[in-house]
Amino acid sequence: MGTARRKAIYFIIPVFNEAGNVPRLMDSLRTLDETLRTDFDPQFLIVDDGSADETRNLFEASRGAVDVKIISHPRNLGPGAAFATGFAHVAPSLADDDWVVTMEGDNTSRSELVEQMLMRSREGYEMILASPYMYGGTVQNTSLLRTFLSYCANMFMRELLELHGILTMSSFFRLYRGSLIRRMQQIYGPQIVERPGFDCMVEFLMKAVYLRVSLSEVPMVLDTSRRVGKSKMKIMRTIYNLLTLTFRKGKWKAAAHGVEGSVEFSGVQTRAL
Numbered sequence: 001m002g003t004a005r006r007k008a009i010y011f012i013i014p015v016f017n018e019a020g021n022v023p024r025l026m027d028s029l030r031t032l033d034e035t036l037r038t039d040f041d042p043q044f045l046i047v048d049d050g051s052a053d054e055t056r057n058l059f060e061a062s063r064g065a066v067d068v069k070i071i072s073h074p075r076n077l078g079p080g081a082a083f084a085t086g087f088a089h090v091a092p093s094l095a096d097d098d099w100v101v102t103m104e105g106d107n108t109s110r111s112e113l114v115e116q117m118l119m120r121s122r123e124g125y126e127m128i129l130a131s132p133y134m135y136g137g138t139v140q141n142t143s144l145l146r147t148f149l150s151y152c153a154n155m156f157m158r159e160l161l162e163l164h165g166i167l168t169m170s171s172f173f174r175l176y177r178g179s180l181i182r183r184m185q186q187i188y189g190p191q192i193v194e195r196p197g198f199d200c201m202v203e204f205l206m207k208a209v210y211l212r213v214s215l216s217e218v219p220m221v222l223d224t225s226r227r228v229g230k231s232k233m234k235i236m237r238t239i240y241n242l243l244t245l246t247f248r249k250g251k252w253k254a255a256a257h258g259v260e261g262s263v264e265f266s267g268v269q270t271r272a273l
């Protein structure tokens with residue numbers, strides 16, 4: 001009798017000029033590899049988005065510790081383009097009962113939360129978001145301006161993009177069931193997201209919500225002092241991009257509704273633990 005295939009858990013991590021953060025990130029990936037290995041087949045995919053510093057070399061040099069796969073864009077295309085590359089890369093091997101995690105490459109995603117996200121997934125959720133804005137989560141060491149803009153952006157997304165009842169909408173750190181990624185790839189193509197910038201995560205969320213996926217959040221302390229260097233998000237550009245997502249709403253909704261059986265919200269399917 002053959003042994004059952006271990007479920008794969010793919011980590012897709014976009015990086016752009018993160019040399020200072022690579023050593024600590026590799027430590028987290030090694031810990032994840034060790035803790036998950038008994039039950040899963042962890043696969044780490046780094047999408048280096050045209051970094052001009054030592055990012056790629058540092059990952060190459062530390063590959064002995066964890067077997068990371070590195071894909072490079074020849075020039076900087078943006079985090080959304082990096083996720084698109086990552087989703088397309090896992091598409092051929094992804095099975096319905098595999099898992100996909102997206103996370104940041106600057107050590108602000110608390111990798112120890114993956115265990116808790118997996119527990120939530122066992123309750124039947126297809127998508128689990130790490131959420132600094134829900135009760136129990138916080139944002140530490142960030143500017144007042146960014147907190148305020150984030151608050152305004154959240155109001156806009158809730159009302160205009162119809163993302164009700166979700167507290168954290170643009171964070172990179174999420175766990176997805178393989179079947180969800182595959183379903184979205186069937187509808188929207190292997191790359192899933194078309195927005196190249198930081199608004200890609202809101203795009204993904206819109207597409208998922210219009211498909212009525214079951215979704216849950218787990219609280220996370222987002223402490224920006226854990227990273228070396230500054231945020232690379234251009235605030236005005238991202239606000240503009242978020243606003244223009246409104247114009248895509250109709251098209252993405254229609255695509256979601258074209259899929260049979262996807263419109264009725266079926267709630268969470270409880271599974272035996």
Ligand SMILES: Nc1nc2c(ncn2[C@@H]2O[C@H](COP(=O)(O)OP(=O)(O)O)[C@@H](O)[C@H]2O)c(=O)[nH]1
Binds near residue numbers: 016078083
């Ligand atoms: N692929 C890619 N990743 C990026 C780019 N800019 C930022 N990132 C990565 O996206 C993540 C979030 O970026 P960060 O600067 O921390 O933004 P913040 O967390 O919103 O302040 C980090 O892992 C970055 O390395 C980019 O242009 N391309």
Ligand SMILES: [Mg+2]
Binds near residue numbers: 104106227231
């Ligand atoms: Mg960050």
